[in-house]
Amino acid sequence: NAGVTQTPKFQVLKTGQSMTLQCAQDMNHEYMSWYRQDPGMGLRLIHYSVGAGITDQGEVPNGYNVSRSTTEDFPLRLLSAAPSQTSVYFCASRSLVLRDYGYTFGSGTRLTVV
């Protein structure tokens, strides 16, 4: 089915470990983004991209890196995980040409850093 696919769904990391959260979409959307969701704080934008080779910071970018080498993929890297990065992470995409519908979200990755 078309949509946004996030892997893994769950992950436990030790402090200082690194990992990459994967996000892939098959809708040819130009825009892709990463959010984190924390209790009482809603969803906050980490990084976003408006096309291959173009990325920019959102509201809470510290501790995270991204790259966009293809239209389909937008991985989020944690170089040295910290307990403060325990959260639920959502990837979202949308078309920048067709503005008639909302963003498509992945099912989320629940990350725990111990």
Added chain:
Amino acid sequence: AQKVTQAQTEISVVEKEDVTLDCVYETRDTTYYLFWYKQPPSGELVFLIRRNSFDEQNEISGRYSWNFQKSTSSFNFTITASQVVDSAVYFCALNFGNEKLTFGTGTRLTIIP
């Protein structure tokens, strides 16, 4: 400042009651887009509605309705004859003319059978 406020942190109502979720926003832009998303206990985000700033018509979709009032910068969401399946966290969000989507902090709605 561009901001979305959902002042109601948690709401509980008895099944079949009507309930309104409030959303107030701040922006200097004249072009913007308003959204509501539902997050059921399973955790995914479900798109409910998108509205642009030039369209103040209220919308009804089954038991759901939305009231957009630019004069008060509000985009409220009403569920009529609530059901247990409506229990979820509901988020209001705005796109302020760039590509970023800014969320409110959400309202947790519990429908009591």
